[in-house]
Amino acid sequence: MIVLNVFYQTKPGLREAFVEAVKARGILASIRAEAGCRGYEYFAALEDPDKLFLLEQWEDEAALARHGNSAGMAALGRLKQEYIRNTEVRRY
Numbered sequence: 336m337i338v339l340n341v342f343y344q345t346k347p348g349l350r351e352a353f354v355e356a357v358k359a360r361g362i363l364a365s366i367r368a369e370a371g372c373r374g375y376e377y378f379a380a381l382e383d384p385d386k387l388f389l390l391e392q393w394e395d396e397a398a399l400a401r402h403g404n405s406a407g408m409a410a411l412g413r414l415k416q417e418y419i420r421n422t423e424v425r426r427y
Contacts (some may be wrong), residue, residue, distance in 0.1 A: 339393070340390060341424050342423040342424075343386070348385070349385070350385055357377075360414070361365070366405070369407070371394035371395060371399070372402070373394055377391075385420075
């Protein structure tokens with residue numbers, strides 16, 4: 336299994352709007368439905384309203400590669416331009 340810890344720093348005050356946009360546009364559901372997705376869950380930081388954590392779990396390298404080229408990832412990339420200031424990814 337491949338695990339990604341994704342740390343987002345949103346633009347000021349936009350954390351909740353980003354999460355809502357991801358859900359409302361069907362991005363969250365489509366990514367969770369991808370073959371090989373074992374988990375895809377967002378968590379909000381308690382002390383910083385502009386920090387967001389995403390835990391991704393993928394069955395194998397092939398599943399992660401498909402995900403990287405998916406329509407959901409393309410849509411997420413467009414949203415990130417609007418809402419996200421910085422992203423850090425740690426792979427395990």
